[in-house]
Amino acid sequence: xxxxxxxxxxxxxxxxxxxxxxxxxxxxxxxxxxxxxxxxxxxxxxxxxxxxxxxxxxxxxxxxxxxxxxxxxxxxxxxxxxxxxxxxxxxxxxxxxxxxxxxxxxxxxxx
Amino acid sequence: xxxxxxxxxxxxxxxxxxxxxxxxxxxxxxxxxxxxxxxxxxxxxxxxxxxxxxxxxxxxxxxxxxxxxxxxxxxxxxxxxxxxxxxxxxxxxxxxxxxxxxxxxxxxxxxxxxx
Numbered sequence: 702x703x704x705x706x707x708x709x710x711x712x713x714x715x716x717x718x719x720x721x722x723x724x725x726x727x728x729x730x731x732x733x734x735x736x737x738x739x740x741x742x743x744x745x746x747x748x749x750x751x752x753x754x755x756x757x758x759x760x761x762x763x764x765x766x767x768x769x770x771x772x773x774x775x776x777x778x779x780x781x782x783x784x785x786x787x788x789x790x791x792x793x794x795x796x797x798x799x800x801x802x803x804x805x806x807x808x809x810x811x812x
Numbered sequence: 813x814x815x816x817x818x819x820x821x822x823x824x825x826x827x828x829x830x831x832x833x834x835x836x837x838x839x840x841x842x843x844x845x846x847x848x849x850x851x852x853x854x855x856x857x858x859x860x861x862x863x864x865x866x867x868x869x870x871x872x873x874x875x876x877x878x879x880x881x882x883x884x885x886x887x888x889x890x891x892x893x894x895x896x897x898x899x900x901x902x903x904x905x906x907x908x909x910x911x912x913x914x915x916x917x918x919x920x921x922x923x924x925x926x927x
Contacts, residue, residue, distance in 0.1 A: 742923075743921075746917075746918065747917075789854050793913065798910065799860050805854050
């Protein structure tokens, strides 16, 4: 079992839709979770991070962690064509150094 | 603030040839990472440097890959000889201190195609 699993999609939605992106993780010791956004032919950039359980909101984006089910979610409200990108969930490895990434979910928002 | 610079952006080589990639991290960042991102996959760590010392190279195929970070600033990653399965984007990232929660800033990557 991979440490971080993510459905690669692709996911296509119309502009204005609510988008839900999800990951699962296997190690209950993981406590810090990140969402990176990667535009085509660019490097990933940090979008949001959350600690442990609960929600974190930043504008149209909400990150949620459910530790009981080892489930990480990113919600995008009022999606825009500029949100079209690959979204990667990540968590630090057990040594607390580098990141373990999911496969990424490719999102396309059409106008 | 300038971001992480990488060159070249694209490289096409024949298998068994050698290739080198260069990375210049954000000024003042102590930690530098090299990741390999195969098409349709998330980035996978190859090697992590703290200043000019290696912190983690457990996933670096050391029979063909090597990396160095001179004077704790720029870094080069080399593949010799290249295999078809090395076709990927090689991403360099840097962070201020290097802890797991420290934000990593990625460069645009070098896209390698091995024929």
